[in-house]
Amino acid sequence: MYNVRTTLAKTLLASAFLLTTALVNAQCRSFAKNKCVPDLAPYKFNESFNAAQLAPGEEAEVNLTFYSGQEYRVMVCTHPILGEVNWKLVDENNKIVFESLADNPKHSFDLKAGSTSAMKVVVWVPSGGNTSMVHVGCVAILVGFKE
């Protein structure tokens, strides 16, 4: 009987966790779709859903390929609860191509690829300082291209 109860409790907890995760992620998608994707215009959204729930001190990175002759907009979109974040675009040799810091934020960077290359967007959320409140918020990293 004890085992049945334990199993049932574990199953319920696991289900609740999965449901909560799905709901939080769905909110993140909805946020990215409604608040971020429109700002990619006139660039066409590349359809890749790169979004994560981040807390202060956490980091996310997205590996990207830029094709020669193509024009792109790289955008980092953050839920207001998290505040501004730091982000940079680096090339294969980790050389910084573009950087935006939280105290002087820029949410997008437009570029044309002179040659085909692999690059990486790195986003990191500044630490929360002395506050005991930890805010977790959605960060979406989006890419648009010109057809």
Place this chain on the structure above:
Amino acid sequence: MTTLQMKNLSLTLVLATCLAACGNEPPPQDKLTLENGVDSAIQAERMKKTKSIFYNIPSPMETAGLLKKAGAKYNKTILNDVKNVDKYTSAGQQALNLGIYGADLSYTSVFNHTQESMFYTSCSRKLADRLGVISAFNDSTLELMQSNLNDRDALLDIVSETYWNVDAYLKENGRDNISALMIAGGWVEGLYIATQISKINDTPELRQRIAEQRISLNDLSNLINSYELEDARLTSVKADIASLQAIFAEVASGAPGTATSEENGVPVIGTGGTAATLTDAQLIKIRDRTAEIRTTYIN
């Protein structure tokens, strides 16, 4: 009958025709091997490792656009037959072919072949339904496409949004492995289309774009290899990707430039690089291996 009723009737007939064109009733399905049964500890560990790292594989729409710019011509005979849709009974097959039909849909849409776009949308929807992705595709998607058949930009936006919805839905619901298979299927179909077109429409630009797939192939490999699950289909896809990587390793991949200039106020990053190239023999090798892999996915 009022005009509105006639319009609704004709729309219903068109939708019914599209659905009928895309195979008949599906045969009984194999057991869906979805993620729900996975050991939660394994899943939590995988999430911890990959939570913050994303591999952005060029979408089918972006790839189709690159092909068009490279001078590729439209050839519907190379696409996966819509009648095949009912063959796909396992979740792995359905996910791979959702990616394949999605790539075919992007190709037909970018080249403005709207009737075929409707057929491939119907096929994609059938597979999405069978995978339980109920919210990404619905009747209104087809209706919206039907009402925008003459507006290419609007049509492309609908296709893009639908692909994004499916991908996001899968990821949000802990079915990243299904999403990865869909992305792999779409990528393979994109390479298949490009290499088949090169048989009759071989341009230096097209060869360059094919050679450049080495970069996204590495990202695809990293994505697939981030799954340590005992999943037979993922394991076979990993092997397929590794075999392509071995061929691409021989390709002169070019070098990104290091200079920066400006064009119409927009920074041009990486000017002065060298372009990737393909020899005839390499192109044939890539074309043949891609066709072999794709054949195992669509049959």
